[in-house]
Amino acid sequence: MPQAPATLRDMAASDVGPITAMDALLFGVDCWPRQLFEDELAAPLTRRYIVAEVPGGDGRPQTVGYAGLMCVPPIGDIQTIGVLPEFEGRGIARAMLAELIGEARRRGARDVMLEVSATNPRAQELYRRFGFEHIHTRRRYYRDGSDGLVMRLSVAAWTGAAAADAAETTDTKDPS
Numbered sequence: 001m002p003q004a005p006a007t008l009r010d011m012a013a014s015d016v017g018p019i020t021a022m023d024a025l026l027f028g029v030d031c032w033p034r035q036l037f038e039d040e041l042a043a044p045l046t047r048r049y050i051v052a053e054v055p056g057g058d059g060r061p062q063t064v065g066y067a068g069l070m071c072v073p074p075i076g077d078i079q080t081i082g083v084l085p086e087f088e089g090r091g092i093a094r095a096m097l098a099e100l101i102g103e104a105r106r107r108g109a110r111d112v113m114l115e116v117s118a119t120n121p122r123a124q125e126l127y128r129r130f131g132f133e134h135i136h137t138r139r140r141y142y143r144d145g146s147d148g149l150v151m152r153l154s155v156a157a158w159t160g161a162a163a164a165d166a167a168e169t170t171d172t173k174d175p176s
């Protein structure tokens with residue numbers, strides 16, 4: 001498959017349907033209801049949601065990933081992140097995470113937090129490479145019964161190095 005660069009843009013109301021379907025595919029019993037995405041998009045003062053697109057077969061952009069941040073300084077929280085399986089391993093999650101950590105920094109966050117399942121080594125590795133550290137375990141946090149690992153990144157210590165090569169091929173673009 002050709003490795004077309006991904007483009008990031010802010011999530012729009014029209015993305016909510018496709019993103020809810022993608023979330024169900026990626027997270028199964030732990031997926032979010034559509035209303036939750038709508039509520040998140042309705043709170044831009046404390047939230048930023050983005051999508052990643054690549055050129056589709058018909059030349060039109062195809063949405064292949066999404067991610068969301070809640071930020072109430074001094075804490076930012078990565079609420080969710082996902083990439084379609086066929087587009088994994090291209091640095092798309094890395095680019096989205098870098099964008100949201102940068103957003104948290106712009107909004108005055110000192111730390112960025114997230115939860116990841118203890119049964120998700122792929123995502124844990126992604127976060128570790130950014131410098132996130134495991135600080136706490138929430139027993140049976142997820143509906144599938146798995147533990148949640150709480151991870152924290154000090155924004156001041158973040159250099160963006162983990163995302164450097166992804167950032168070269170990814171632009172951020174607001175659709176408005």
Ligand SMILES: CC(C)(COP(=O)(O)OP(=O)(O)OC[C@H]1O[C@@H](n2cnc3c(N)ncnc32)[C@H](O)[C@@H]1OP(=O)(O)O)[C@@H](O)C(=O)NCCC(=O)NCCS
Pocket residue numbers: 026027081082083084087088089090091092093094095115116117120121122123125126129
């Ligand atoms: C986790 C997820 C978001 C990663 O998306 P992605 O676009 O494939 O990630 P990237 O290509 O940016 O990879 C980033 C890093 O993840 C790690 N990673 C990627 N593939 C990996 C694999 N097969 N095994 C272990 N680590 C891997 C690596 O550290 C990689 O960095 P590298 O490319 O420099 O080696 C994606 O697999 C996904 O959506 N999974 C289902 C939903 C989910 O688990 N979301 C996270 C919830 S906390």
